[in-house]
Amino acid sequence: MPEKQKIRVAHVDFFYGERQALYDVSLDFPENRVTALIGPSGCGKSTFLRCLNRMNDLVSSARVKGEILLDGEDINSPRTDVVSLRRRVGMVFQKPNPFPKSVFDNVAYGLRVNGLKKQAALEDAVEQSLRRAAIFEEVKDRLHESALGLSGGQQQRLCIARALAVEPDVLLMDEPASALDPIATQKIEESIHDLKNLLTIIIVTHNMQQAARVSDKTAFFYMGKLIEYDDTGQMFTRPSQKQTEEYITGRFG
Amino acid sequence: MNKKETQLQQQIAVLRTRLLIMCAAVGIAVNEACEALATGNMGRAAAVVDGDAEINGLENEIDALALSILALNQPVAHDLRFVVAALRIVIDLERIGDEAVSIAERALILRGILPLPVGEAVAPLRDAARNLYLKAVDAFREEDAGIALQMCRNDEETSQLEVAALHRVMDYFCRELTDDSTGERLYIGMHGILICRALNRICRRAANIAEQTYFIAQGLNIKHVPTAPQPSA
């Protein structure tokens, strides 16, 4: 059975004012798979990731050309509702950014915004999201304490739970584990592994081993261009491009 | 993109050098064992038997080095293929060393009868074993996928050489089974057969090394693949 492509990106150019940050990028993200975006600093990974839920709209000089389809629909079309797009395509950032509220309220926030009011339903949904982010056991006794009292790794998993609560189809993660210790990192990687049954994940990482561990597909960017995109196993044993080989083997710059 | 030599690079260079040293040591053992058999020089045969401990030591050393590179540096792409291939090649090298010892031991057992009356019979197979081994080591050193691939297709030729050599050995000891020297001829013939076996195994192991060279260069496994792919540029 051919894989369903959740997001299709065709010929995307991206500009910050006059400066072009992405050049003719085309690739498809298969559904229920983890795709890693790798490449040296400044190559456009975050820019590209933010194109996928229109976070770049927040930059006034930003301009995008080309086509990005989510389930076949153009996300840049004037008919697209950005709020519902971002609900379908959630995001987790490098630095954990919980709201200065309780653990519970952090996760319940999006649900309440979406109109869920019944306490019992909220409680169920919050617990489920916390479990999916592999943090429920650690916080179940402090759900009503401030989220800011959690460790960095716990805060990051809380942010993943918050993103998951609204049941997105796609989760974008920009270096979600770069500030975490190996155990917290491992927990996040494990939850990524479990989550892919539920959604499609696209993760930016500087950690080659992490990309190799968590992803099914890997895309290598260099200077705003997509250099190589392939199955992760292939990419790390037999990359087809010399630049990819040099980057992943650390012979770069 | 600038290239810089990483710590992993340096470790792989050490691994490669140790492997080449082992290749040379094994090559000398094969050569000396064959020469001892041909000339009856017992000193050379004894040196091969003694030298085996050194080859075994190199095997362990290279094995440990490759393992530590995997554990500490998590190599990928060509680096990963090289380290994995090193772990496999080292096994073939050690076994080729064992075959050389087995030939040298036979030379020692047959002292007094050497040069072996069946020497001519095994000569083509012996030359093939030496040549294939040298070619395998050259291809590995130069990482030459073309030669490696060509060597992997030599299977049939090796089999034919062995069959031909065995036939000649059999001819020798089946000749006039009634005369007085029958016993000795059977004895020599049996050793001749075992020598053929050892030489055949050297040929096969050399082909294994070529397979690994191809894997390093191209990232493709051509073991057990009936029609191997063309090497890409």
Ligand SMILES: Nc1ncnc2c1ncn2[C@@H]1O[C@H](COP(=O)(O)OP(=O)(O)OP(=O)(O)O)[C@@H](O)[C@H]1O
């Ligand atoms: N808001 C912005 N305004 C102008 N230029 C920007 C902006 N954000 C990023 N850029 C530029 O776009 C290019 C790509 O940046 P981007 O953040 O996408 O890279 P990255 O691959 O995510 O790098 P890193 O690995 O360091 O996070 C860089 O040259 C950067 O300077």
Ligand SMILES: [Mg+2]
């Ligand atoms: Mg970035």
